[in-house]
Amino acid sequence: MVEGPADPLERQARLDAIAAEVRACTRCSLHRTRTQGVPGTGPVTARLMAVGEAPGENEDRLGRPFVGAAGQLLTELLEGIGLSRDDIFITNVLKSRPPQNRDPLPEEVAACAPYLDAQIALIRPLVILLLGRHALGRLVAGAPPISRCHGSPIRADGRVYLPVYHPAAALYNGGLLATLRDDFRRLRELLDELEADRPAPPAGSAGPSGLAVPPAEATEEGRPAAAQQLALF
Numbered sequence: 001m002v003e004g005p006a007d008p009l010e011r012q013a014r015l016d017a018i019a020a021e022v023r024a025c026t027r028c029s030l031h032r033t034r035t036q037g038v039p040g041t042g043p044v045t046a047r048l049m050a051v052g053e054a055p056g057e058n059e060d061r062l063g064r065p066f067v068g069a070a071g072q073l074l075t076e077l078l079e080g081i082g083l084s085r086d087d088i089f090i091t092n093v094l095k096s097r098p099p100q101n102r103d104p105l106p107e108e109v110a111a112c113a114p115y116l117d118a119q120i121a122l123i124r125p126l127v128i129l130l131l132g133r134h135a136l137g138r139l140v141a142g143a144p145p146i147s148r149c150h151g152s153p154i155r156a157d158g159r160v161y162l163p164v165y166h167p168a169a170a171l172y173n174g175g176l177l178a179t180l181r182d183d184f185r186r187l188r189e190l191l192d193e194l195e196a197d198r199p200a201p202p203a204g205s206a207g208p209s210g211l212a213v214p215p216a217e218a219t220e221e222g223r224p225a226a227a228q229q230l231a232l233f
């Protein structure tokens with residue numbers, strides 16, 4: 001698995017190589033039922049990364065994440081805080097669709113873990129937006145339930161995570177939509193705070209520097225290995 005160079009062109013090439021690996025992946029049995037792998041979309045220089053659960057029917061057919069109804073809501077929520085989807089790297093915990101959109105199995109999460117870990121290490125986003133409980137559970141060991149921690153930034157492994165309800169949840173439960181909009185406003189504030197704190201890149205540098213953080217060690221279950229010190233801001 002690939003990760004880590006400084007040059008954005010080299011990082012983009014490695015991100016593209018991961019995408020090719022995902023499309024050819026047979027690491028778990030989902031490759032037998034999927035139409036195609038869905039690696040993720042967006043530039044390696046993205047300051048924001050959004051991680052969902054797994055491709056659904058539309059994503060499986062089109063090969064891109066969040067292109068169905070939940071994706072439309074995600075796009076609207078991002079645009080509502082002045083962000084364009086094109087500037088964000090969007091991906092999922094699982095890169096292949098589970099049959100009938102059932103929950104990811106632990107062995108599937110573990111099989112896919114190296115892809116997501118390598119994408120994060122290459123992109124080095126300022127903020128990782130965790131869309132729903134599966135993304136939260138995959139990336140933040142020991143996190144509280146999403147009902148308790150949504151909208152509150154979590155610092156762990158030298159990274160900054162913002163858990164929010166999955167947009168699909170707001171499609172089924174309209175009462176969550178206002179909460180989701182509030183949490184996206186918090187995302188805007190958080191990005192602004194972190195951008196303001198970020199040291200200016202040296203004159204003549206090739207591109208955005210990002211957070212220099214080591215990738216988390218993943219266990220067999222695809223969770224970060226060490227017990228984490230969670231710090232809610």
Ligand code: URA
Nearest residue numbers: 052053054055065066
């Ligand atoms: N839901 C997800 O979690 N991911 C997608 O890509 C689409 C819907």
